[in-house]
Amino acid sequence: MERTEAPAIPHGPDCSPETARTTPYLMLFGVVYVGALFALRFVPMPRAAQVAVALAPVPLFGLYLHRWLQAVRRLDELQRLITLEALGIAYPLAILLIMTIGLLEMVGAIRHDLVTYLRLWPLVFWLYFIGLIAARRRYR
């Protein structure tokens, strides 16, 4: 008789052991990003220092991206396909989002103080997870 086990829980690359190892790097980036936000908003400093603080999260995101790509390369073929499909959904959605905001901006339908890059980028980040959910459903 076939040994039974719990039904396979379709998981995406975001929660595979390989990519889970990149979480500390993402958290490190998050801490530096929030720190930079806080410093730029509340700590008086000269212009050059402001630019340096604003750019401080960039290398940490680069490090995270490097680790994430390494993790993706270690995924199996289906997990890589799911990652590709997730990005294939997220990228056009990001273009659509930015394009629509640009057009709405042209006609003055958007308040500049409400829609800023600082508020926009986390939304773009989450588009990947929308893509991931859609791609995972396909192979469930």
Added chain:
Amino acid sequence: MKNRLRVLRAERDWTQSDLAERLGVSRQTIHAIESEKYDPSLPLAFKMSKLFEMPIEAIFNPEESARLKSDRG
């Protein structure tokens, strides 16, 4: 693509995890192949062929799959 993976695995009393480990893939991949939602790459199909000691066409049956699709039409 139709395949006999689930049957072959059951004959050996392997779980999906056992098979996944032997093939070096995730259990999700085994599940997707068994449910015919994903067709493996040629290298993975050859790995399966080697593991089960039978030709690829004894594991996978593209003709039956194509016939079923055309019947659903």
